[in-house]
Amino acid sequence: MTSITCQCSWCGRQFSPRTSGGREQIYCTVTCRRAYDAAARTWVRLAIAEGYLTVADLKRVSASTRALPGSMGDGSPVIYLPGAA
Ligand SMILES: [Zn+2]
Secondary structure, three states: OOOOEEEEEEEEEEEEOOOOOOOOOOOOOHHHHHHHOOOOOHOOOOOOOOOOOHHHHHHHHHHHHHOOOOOOOOOOOOOOOOOOO
């Protein structure tokens, strides 16, 4: 039997995704998923503090991604943060 492996989107490690169903697993562990979530929250707070993003933008994107999972092609702004390039 051949097992399927994926690369963790956070740490890059190879892992075997669960086979019990649910959403596609893109992180190897809960620790990586939580690290991603924490970093994303920090990034959004910085983007809002620096004026690259507004709370209204965040609400609009959140509402549109609930309606169309995985879609960001709705004209949402492309955000560049200082030092992120
Ligand atoms: Zn990982």
